Amino acid sequence: MKSTFRKYRHGFQRKKGRNNSGRITCRHKGGGHSRVYRKINFQKIKINIPGKIKTIEYDPNRTGKILGMIYKDGSKNYQLCPVGATIGSTLIASPYSSLIPGNSLPLKNIPLGTNVYNIEPEPGFGGKFARAGGTTALLMSKIDSWVTLRLPSNEVRLFSENCWATIGQVQKKEEAVRISRLKKAGRSRWLGRRPTVRGSAQNAVDHPHGGGEGRAPIGRSCPVTPWGKPALGQSTRPSKKYSDPFILRRRNSSYRL
Template sequence: MLLYNPITNSQRHCCLINKKYINKFYHFKSFFSRKKSSFGRSKGRISSFHRFSGHKNCYRQLDFDFFFQSEVPFVVRTIEYDPNRSSFISLIYYINGLFSYIVATDSHYLDKRYICSDRTFYMNLYGNRTSLLNLPIGSVLSLLSTESRRYAQYIRSAGTYGILLRKNSKHARILLPSKKILQTPVSGMCFVGKVSNSDFLNQNLGKAGRSFWRGKKPIVRGVAMNPVDHPHGGGEGKKSKPSSPVNPWGTVIKYSRKFKRRKY
């Protein structure tokens, strides 16, 4: 993490991720594609408040299934920043001559060899991809797929990991980062170790401009709007919100029911 001296107001309490060892120059441009974004809009009208597309960026095509390159060792060439996700990504080179982008884990190091295999003698090596059947109880895992020929669906955010709680010959139970327990077939594949960039939640952007680059707009109070925009708006001079505040559509939000009466 990078801590800044408060020379300016935007540097006070600012704490950012250190990208000193992240590759900034070499990119495999064939995996980059144009990303057309219109977030928060529907036919030009606002459909989601306080959001927009943010700064322009390209989409990186990642490999989440590893099905066609099973049992083929690969070497990590670069670790790069991806604006479309919270974790870092790795450019890997298979020994058969193919390149690919994957989500990086904390156990991926440059110029080190890994493999995606079902064999048991690879199970204790962090950074490899194997099936749940080969892992011992209590293993830390990430990028989990529920089937052997399915792409990774769970545990993909920065710094997250799951724990293998129990397994038998058919099923395994995994503790997800949300504290839910997932039951999945033991044929599912996963990486050993947790996802990279574990300091993502510890960063403090320091100024509203960095949030604006990421597509987050300021949240305007209802009392600061006009009466045509919000029930709290309008009036002469400053005023406070009523004792029973409502949303822009007039529904009471302070004392209303937050769940369905007969949901369970």
């Protein structure tokens, strides 16, 4: 079983919070247990070629499980595993495939009220939305050549009817429940999480919140990052982004459908 998809596994060096020049841009990351990367090609969809599920595997780089697929033309690939998938069953990506979990179709051929995942932002771009374990999006309406989806973040967004999506919900790993209860500091280090020191406990030369005699307040109107930029609530999204016209309701809206 393990040798079947060995070509699609390779080692990789994690960034550990550093950019391409080696500078730390995200603190408190580093170390962690070594991992093997399972390559999943979201850009190329094998249309009208059925594939059989050979394995259902654990992926340490994702919050959901993955499928080892062997297609009718002899090629192999990894895919995201939907809830209810079983070894030996057949999946296919086709405009007229049946609505079973794991099959992929264009959004225009999917009926209203269907849960989907691995959604393309634009036709041919590959799946980008709703790929984490346990996530799914709801197909709400169709207007002209646009389809309205409610994403896992409760954001309501327009997609082209020619974008592809997969039926169902991503299967969540059982290990994710255990990881949420770490129980000891060593488990954080296994996950690549280094110790975090409060800014108010540091010296003034190291953090804007630091300094002072005893337990002093931060001395600012709002918390800031070590580089002086606003934190805790400040929006980091660009004021003008290409996807703004497609968003009907923001994810941070208090209104819920």
